[in-house]
Amino acid sequence: xxxxxxxxxRFLDGDKNGFVELVTDYKDGLTxxxxxxxxxxxxxxxxxxxxxxxxxxxxxxxxxxxxFKTWLYTIGKNxxxxxxxxxxxxxxxxxxxxxxxxxxxxxxxxxIKGEQNLIIHQTLKTLKADYAQxxxxxxxxxxxxxxxxxxxxxxxxxxxxxxxxxKKALKSELERRSRNE
Numbered sequence: 692x693x694x695x696x697x698x699x700x701r702f703l704d705g706d707k708n709g710f711v712e713l714v715t716d717y718k719d720g721l722t723x724x725x726x727x728x729x730x731x732x733x734x735x736x737x738x739x740x741x742x743x744x745x746x747x748x749x750x751x752x753x754x755x756x757x758x759f760k761t762w763l764y765t766i767g768k769n770x771x772x773x774x775x776x777x778x779x780x781x782x783x784x785x786x787x788x789x790x791x792x793x794x795x796x797x798x799x800x801x802x803i804k805g806e807q808n809l810i811i812h813q814t815l816k817t818l819k820a821d822y823a824q825x826x827x828x829x830x831x832x833x834x835x836x837x838x839x840x841x842x843x844x845x846x847x848x849x850x851x852x853x854x855x856x857x858k859k860a861l862k863s864e865l866e867r868r869s870r871n872e
Contacts, residue, residue: 695759822857
């Protein structure tokens with residue numbers, strides 16, 4: 692059993708440190724994954740916090756047929772989609788968007804090591820949501836195609852096709868950016 696699952700099961704048995712370990716180990720990755728759906732890092736942080744709150748309060752049962760990360764990211768995806776459905780009709784800009792742009796880059800820089808990964812991660816934001824999600828799950832979170840399919844609610848074949856098309860789109864966007872520099 693991987694660390695996330697054992698930490699969560701310890702939490703369910705009453706060990707509060709297990710929950711602290713979960714948040715420490717998964718908060719940044721979950722936030723960045725949710726950001727591929729919401730595309731606002733500050734709201735993504737709130738949604739990730741909501742996911743952990745659900746775990747803490749509702750204590751859903753973990754099914755070990757998939758990895759803990761797959762299970763957690765599926766909850767994160769569903770929570771993010773619910774948020775988008777609820778607020779998609781509201782078009783607003785927060786003054787905080789102007790003030791905290793440097794904070795967003797610092798979070799990403801801390802989490803994503805190396806300049807190349809940072810450029811790729813920033814370029815993912817310009818791709819279609821499905822492309823950004825599949826590339827993030829496969830290459831940054833190192834999920835298998837099967838796990839990514841579970842998180843995204845797709846078949847393994849659809850994931851393979853998405854990866855192929857997403858790589859082409861990413862390559863094209865990176866080439867476009869390098870010509871413009």
